[in-house]
Amino acid sequence: MTHLHKLRLYPVLRWVSSSLSLNFFKSPKYPIYNVHSCYRSFGDVAEVNENNGKSGRRYLTVRKKVEAALLDYLYFSRSLLFADAEHMSKNSPCFVKKLVDKFRYESDVRRSMRRFLNYHPINEFEPFFESIGLGPSEFDALLPRNLMFLSDEVGLLDNYHVLCEYGIDRPHIGKIYREARNVFRYDQGVLQSKLQAFEGAGISKDVVSRAVSFNPTLLSNGMSEEFFELVRKLKCLGFENCWVEQKFEMTTYNWRQISHLLQLFQYLGCNDEDISKLVGRYPGILFDHSGRPALLLIGFVLKFGSSRSDICSIFLRFPQVKIEKFVWNLRRAFELLFEIEMDVVNIGRIIREHFTWIGTCSLKKASWVFFSLGTGRTHMRQIIMANPLELKKWTLGGKIERLPETREMRSRRDKIKFLTSIGFIENSKEIEKPLMVLRGKGDDLRERFDCLVKAGLSECDVAKILIIYPHILNQKIEVLEAKISVVVNDLGYPVSIVRTFPGLLLYTMDRVKLRCAVFRWLIDQNVVPSTLALSTIIGFSESRFINKFVNRHPLGPEVWQEYKQILSI
Numbered sequence: 001m002t003h004l005h006k007l008r009l010y011p012v013l014r015w016v017s018s019s020l021s022l023n024f025f026k027s028p029k030y031p032i033y034n035v036h037s038c039y040r041s042f043g044d045v046a047e048v049n050e051n052n053g054k055s056g057r058r059y060l061t062v063r064k065k066v067e068a069a070l071l072d073y074l075y076f077s078r079s080l081l082f083a084d085a086e087h088m089s090k091n092s093p094c095f096v097k098k099l100v101d102k103f104r105y106e107s108d109v110r111r112s113m114r115r116f117l118n119y120h121p122i123n124e125f126e127p128f129f130e131s132i133g134l135g136p137s138e139f140d141a142l143l144p145r146n147l148m149f150l151s152d153e154v155g156l157l158d159n160y161h162v163l164c165e166y167g168i169d170r171p172h173i174g175k176i177y178r179e180a181r182n183v184f185r186y187d188q189g190v191l192q193s194k195l196q197a198f199e200g201a202g203i204s205k206d207v208v209s210r211a212v213s214f215n216p217t218l219l220s221n222g223m224s225e226e227f228f229e230l231v232r233k234l235k236c237l238g239f240e241n242c243w244v245e246q247k248f249e250m251t252t253y254n255w256r257q258i259s260h261l262l263q264l265f266q267y268l269g270c271n272d273e274d275i276s277k278l279v280g281r282y283p284g285i286l287f288d289h290s291g292r293p294a295l296l297l298i299g300f301v302l303k304f305g306s307s308r309s310d311i312c313s314i315f316l317r318f319p320q321v322k323i324e325k326f327v328w329n330l331r332r333a334f335e336l337l338f339e340i341e342m343d344v345v346n347i348g349r350i351i352r353e354h355f356t357w358i359g360t361c362s363l364k365k366a367s368w369v370f371f372s373l374g375t376g377r378t379h380m381r382q383i384i385m386a387n388p389l390e391l392k393k394w395t396l397g398g399k400i401e402r403l404p405e406t407r408e409m410r411s412r413r414d415k416i417k418f419l420t421s422i423g424f425i426e427n428s429k430e431i432e433k434p435l436m437v438l439r440g441k442g443d444d445l446r447e448r449f450d451c452l453v454k455a456g457l458s459e460c461d462v463a464k465i466l467i468i469y470p471h472i473l474n475q476k477i478e479v480l481e482a483k484i485s486v487v488v489n490d491l492g493y494p495v496s497i498v499r500t501f502p503g504l505l506l507y508t509m510d511r512v513k514l515r516c517a518v519f520r521w522l523i524d525q526n527v528v529p530s531t532l533a534l535s536t537i538i539g540f541s542e543s544r545f546i547n548k549f550v551n552r553h554p555l556g557p558e559v560w561q562e563y564k565q566i567l568s569i
Contacts, residue, residue: 059100065109066099070127072110073117078124078149084157087170092127094136124150132160133174142178159184162191167209176216183219194219201231207245214252226255233262237276247287254290261291264298268308270315278315285315285323293324300330301355304348319360326359333358333391339366340377342384350388362396367427372400376412376435414442422449423463434470448473448480455484456495465502472505483509491516493534501535510567512538517563518550527552 067089074085089096099113106112128150129139150157163173176183183191198208198218217223234244265275279286285294294315301311319326330351337347351358364372372394373380383390394400415435416426424431438445452462452472465472472480486509487493498504504512515537522528528549540548550556 059104062104062109063096063100066096066103066113069110069113069117070096070099072114073122074124077117078151080150080157081161083164084160088124088127088131090131091171092130095127095130121148123148129174129177131170132177133171134178138174138178142181153184155185155187158188159186159191162195166195167205168213172213175213176219178216180216180220183216191219194224197224197228201228202235203231203245215255218255223255226259230255230259230262233259234279237272237279239276239280247283253287254292257290257292257295258286261286261294264295265312265315268298268312270312274312274316278318282318282320282323285318288323293327297323297327297330300327301352304351306352310352314355317356319356321360325362329359329362330355332363332365333361336363336366336369336391336394337384340380340384342381346385350384354388354391358391361392363391364394364396364400369394369400371427372402374402376408379408411441415445418442418445418449419466421446422459422466430467434466437470437474439474445473448475448477451477451480452484452498455481455488455498457498461499465499469502469506472502475505480505483512486512497534501533501538504534504538507538514563514567515545517567518556518560521559521563522549522553522556525553527556 071085071089074080074088075082078085080088103109103113103116123143125143125147126136126139129142130136134142144153147153160173163176164170168176186194195208195212198211199205203211212218218227231244262275265278270278285291288294298311301314306314333351334347337350363369369380370376412435415438416431419431419434420426424434440448449459449462452465453459457465475483483505484495484498487497487504488495490513516534519528519532519537523530537545546557546560550560553559
């Protein structure tokens with residue numbers, strides 16, 4: 001009789017459920033449900049396009065029969081509530097598609113599927129998760145082990161029904177399950193009491209349903225207490241319920257971080273009146289990204305020497321600009337000042353003294369400013385130190401006028417011209433060190449470079465040497481020629497030794513001659529091996545050279561002094 005009674009009620013229940021879903025679930029306040037429905041509609045069109053003509057219509061017909069058969073199975077065989085069974089069958093397109101592909105060519109789809117499901121029960125969690133707004137890639141990790149039926153997970157359906165009856169749209173419940181799964185394991189009455197507690201704090205039911213949909217952790221143990229504490233603080237600051245409710249809708253927040261920011265303002269010396277004025281005039285300081293940009297800004301100005309009272313006044317005079325943009329502008333200004341090698345003390349002074357307008361101006365990158373001005377770091381640093389307001393001329397969207405050429409700029413241009421002529425690439429990392437180290441005019445550098453090439457090194461070898469030892473070219477031609485002559489003619493080394501040990505040309509030749517003479521004597525005395533590299537012999541400090549080599553022979557110190565006298569060192 002019960003079975004027959006269900007059969008008689010079935011058309012009526014389906015009509016009532018359809019009417020409810022049209023009038024309630026598809027409310028414009030809940031955009032996610034509409035997106036989900038659109039997804040299914042687009043899927044229909046895609047299938048029709050994919051299977052043109054009769055084949056496409058056949059596919060849609062089969063899918064409707066599969067949905068009906070799945071509804072029959074969930075409602076009659078598994079005894080789920082009709083509203084739950086219908087929602088699962090109509091809002092799990094991926095799961096339904098798998099069934100359609102399986103029974104697509106059966107003559108009686110509903111009968112074949114009913115017979116199949118009687119002997120091959122489905123994993124009910126798959127269509128359930130999909131119907132509450134989770135995609136297959138999201139719920140794969142959430143599928144419980146060793147469970148197939150929703151009724152086997154204690155508390156799941158009971159708490160699910162509490163959320164539905166409270167007015168939370170079913171497609172929103174998936175986010176709650178994903179981010180606060182413990183909510184669905186509460187004992188009977190616990191979840192209902194938590195929801196009622198929000199209303200007890202003066203928040204309307206509609207706002208609670210939306211706030212919970214976007215902030216599922218509010219229903220978790222511990223997080224709701226922080227939320228209530230934040231609401232209490234805001235009310236103590238003079239904010240009405242309607243203002244508080246507007247901030248909590250349709251956005252996800254980190255309530256703990258917002259509460260910490262309010263406490264930090266109090267620690268910095270802001271009284272309740274100051275905080276109320278600040279938050280009322282610019283709520284984004286507190287609510288944009290849960291107050292994270294404001295926390296970054298406080299840390300930023302503290303590092304540059306601002307006091308607690310300074311920070312409070314900074315926020316009270318905060319300009320009408322989004323705080324995350326303000327922090328981004330400050331960071332860009334710091335990067336530019338750091339890039340021109342300004343010391344930290346002066347960077348902090350400039351940022352403190354010109355804090356407001358620096359935060360409202362978006363500066364260009366340092367590399368682009370270098371290029372546009374046609375100058376180097378030193379000149380830019382001098383310009384800003386003389387007048388920090390010059391930074392305003394280097395903002396995004398503005399045209400930077402090229403500076404008149406100075407002696408420093410002319411020297412830099414000549415160096416770049418020389419370095420690019422020997423293979424360096426302008427504005428590359430490799431060219432930066434030679435530009436900073438090299439001294440002299442471009443023509444002088446070219447003559448010194450040619451001197452090394454004439455000595456027997458290739459241009460490529462000399463260019464590679466300059467990447468690491470650019471200061472070799474700061475020596476006069478006469479000095480370079482004399483050093484190469486000593487190495488090749490006096491010491492008997494090939495000129496290629498300069499390629500393997502470029503630093504050799506940076507030492508005085510008296511040092512090189514003394515070390516080589518003493519070392520050869522030690523080799524003749526069979527005290528040291530003859531295979532040691534010249535870089536080892538020359539590179540050691542005098543005290544280490546004496547301790548490591550000279551003292552190995554009893555007469556070593558005496559020979560060392562004799563050679564020093566002979567070479568007049």
